Amino acid sequence: MIIMKGLEEFRLTSGLAASIDKSTVFFCQVNQALKRAIMDVMPFEEGKLPVRYLGVPLISSNLIAANCKALIEKVDRRIDDWMNKALSFAGRLQLIVSVISSMFTYWASVLMLPASTVKELERKMKGFLWQKDEKDRAKSKERNARIFTDIKRRPTQIAKIILDTVRLKLVSMREVHVISNWKTRKRWDLERIVLHEA
Template identity: 35%
Template sequence: MEVFNMILGKHIGESQNFKYHNKCETLKISDLCFADDLLVFSYGNGNSARVIRNALDEFKTVSGLKVSTEKSQIYFSCVKPNMRRIILGILPFDVGKFPFNKSLSFAGRLQLINSFLTFIHVYWASIFQIPIATIKEIEKMCRSFLWANGEKVKGKAKVKWNDICKPKAYGGLGVKNLRKWNDALLAKHVWNVVNNKNYLWVQWKKSMSWTWKRFLEIRKIVRPHIVACVGNGRSTSLWHDWWHPLGILCSIISRRDWVSNGFNDSSLVSDVLVYDTYFWLVDWVDKFPGLKDAPMFCIKPNLRDVVGWRDKDASCVAHIWKERNSRIFSNRRITAEGLIACVENEIRMKLLGLRNKAKLVNDKVYKEVAALDGDGHQLYEEGEFPVED
């Protein structure tokens, strides 16, 4: 529709005879479109109708899309009968009647759902966990509007709603899944709680027992995406935080084993950390190989623990995009092994919160890879590898 808008604007600008509708002349409005529905406005004379017809013909030539005369209508207001016949000879559409009452097409209804109906609840969804019954009622309204134009009848839906909510790349229509959207909005607040941020929202949530319990239900969704970087171990849960290479230990070692050996849900990593060494029961070490391994990420023992968001995909995309630009615009390249090393170092430095150090590490990796090129040539000169924040 944007292409047609440009074509129509070009024809109007080139024509000396086109006249705007008297209610649209001030703003120079010639057409309005929503999804695949289009309204064209003009003064009721033959010259203006010819400009519109010429624009439609050019649009057909450019896009291959022909105007459907069966689905199109023309509306007159205060136009004399003789002039109506002239206009209908130029634009042979059916004559519509006022009041204007055209139903949106399927694409138009889908666009309205994506742009408006599914966003009505966003404000409340970013504060509370919306009850399942409320979400089902909203989805019911969207479903009936999409398939039956708002009529509450059964048997009209042709595809399951879960499939409609899938991304377009996976065969869906890209409609928001309201439950997952609600969880994603609340995940930001979970992050604030995990970081012990003194936000008023966090303090208010903790003071409301019912809301707090409902809010904590999404912990299992967010937890796999958060990792702990161990320092002194005094703020990282031994069982419920992901700090060990094996994973979250509560999913590996049974609760009965904790209690029988003097541990509980409040146990911290510092409880098994003595002088930079981790002490585990012999039976556990034999039963769970790899338990004696060091934490995935650690910092100096005199520093407090920090948490990080697992963003491997984002780091991969950034480095791959940088390498792509380097190859296209600077005719420089790095091996796959060097690129992987840069990504791994970037992730580690982000989790440690040392972004400045990441620059130095990545520069060093680039230089080492360049120096060890298979042909023995120096691909890069010193200082040519700035790393962006």
């Protein structure tokens, strides 16, 4: 009740009211009985750490792989939806460039993604581009023989397109320090996303 009275006094003083739908309550070293009593009074849901703002976790230290689980799951959901559709190689490539890359570009513009997360995203994008099944992968190669002939002559062409697209997005965000990190990470080895490893 004291907390609710405090929130009410804050509303009357400032004219700002807490949004029930967007507000959460966090507990630390509180027994279950007291927690239930507080939850019965407060109309908010119990939050989980780390706190997120616009989908990005708010933490004072560097990100770890566990903090990026939401990003991985979001990419998985997108890819699962697309796998049920008959998409061409060019269509899958366009989705990677325009949709999936924008997901982790936003995160990378705010925080430094762990290397393990980058590799996991890279693996998922490559798997989606070339398809998971070896038979489907072979069929995809056969259907796109002309494209791959050009790729063999210039093996980093598509990787460069993806990289340039992501870097342009970062430039528009004016995140210069993030762009420099791309260089230190050897362009995130994006060529491995589009090149088939025998």
